[in-house]
Amino acid sequence: MSAPLLKVENLSVNYGHIQASRQVSIEVGEGEFVGIIGSNGAGKSSTLKAVAGVVRPAAGTITMAGKPVHGCGSHEMVRHGVALVPEGRFVFADQSVEDNLILGGYIRAERGGPAALQDDMERMYQLFPRLKERRTQLAGSLSGGEQQMLVIARGLMSRPRLLMIDEVSLGLAPKVLELLFPVLQDLNRQGLAILLVEQIATRALAVTSRAYVMENGSVTQSGPSQQLMRDPSVMEAYLGKQH
Ligand SMILES: Nc1ncnc2c1ncn2[C@@H]1O[C@H](COP(=O)(O)OP(=O)(O)O)[C@@H](O)[C@H]1O
Ligand SMILES: [Mg+2]
Structure with missing residues (x-):
């Protein structure tokens, strides 16, 4: 094994x-x-x-x-x-949904450049269509459930x-x-x-x-x-x- x-x-x-x-x-x-x-x-x-x-x-x-x-x-x-989505749904409240995702993808951006980052972001929007609808909204204005989606998506942006x-x-x-x-x-x-x-x-x-x-x-x-x-x-x- x-x-x-x-x-x-x-x-x-x-x-x-x-x-x-x-x-x-x-x-x-x-x-x-x-x-x-x-x-x-x-x-x-x-x-x-x-x-x-x-x-x-x-x-x-x-x-x-x-x-x-x-x-x-x-x-x-x-x-x-390894990606950890910690307890408490911490989001960067005064930044947009999209910027929160970009922060999660910084390692990916180092490896694959902006195109890879864009692809990964699209994947997140497919997983969580609500985040796509709210991509330009400040993360602090999302509901609790949407913030949970965002922190999970942000964790996934590192391609764990x-x-x-x-x-x-x-x-x-x-x-x-x-x-x-x-x-x-x-x-x-x-x-x-x-x-x-x-x-x-x-x-x-x-x-x-x-x-x-x-x-x-x-x-x-x-x-x-x-x-x-x-x-x-x-x-x-x-x-x-x-x-
Ligand atoms: N930063 C910390 N400082 C001191 N004690 C802590 C800290 N974080 C957790 N603890 C203590 O460690 C124990 C285990 O906590 P934790 O790992 O958060 O448990 P769980 O996630 O299962 O609720 C608890 O007694 C908690 O009070
Ligand atoms: Mg705990």
Whole structure:
């Protein structure tokens, strides 16, 4: 079997005395759609941030397509094919939709010039026609759902091999999610590997093929999503903490 696209082994992230992620080991295969579920504070975001080079892990190893990449900064990780869509839908509010996309595509522009950038932007508009309609509008004037589309599209502009998305559904209406999730599923069917972090376990398990459950900084369970969805211990532990 070939090496997985992403292999994280024994990754630990600390903030001072707080151990956010402890000895986390996860893998994402080429073209796989994988989830990480777990309640608030479980260490999901810290794990993604460490993989994306946004925070420096205290311990552990990370490889992308067999290459060791731990210790790389966030810009280098983008060059290794990793894009993180962080929690919170951060957009450059006082810039247009189009300018937000251009910022996401700067690496592509370095490699392929303005024509490649234009092609990629058109691809994003095909994926998210709403962004095309609003291409000249300021990003700050978009609805929450449209801003989520924009940050995903901005992440895709770097042409990642692995797209990591943190809490895509947070605060969005079910109607908007009915637009967003099928786009992610389409992208995955076209070969993009996706690592999706969600507090809403049922939603993540419905679209991913495999998932990891995190609690208190550690991975406590993993397996096929359909299996986890039927596992009362997963659902009870999860729902227990929700209410
Ligand atoms: N920047 C930070 N500084 C200090 N503690 C943090 C910081 N970010 C997260 N934490 C703590 O680390 C733990 C894991 O957080 P996080 O990775 O955000 O979990 P999740 O994404 O699963 O909600 C929590 O206890 C949280 O309070
Ligand atoms: Mg989080």
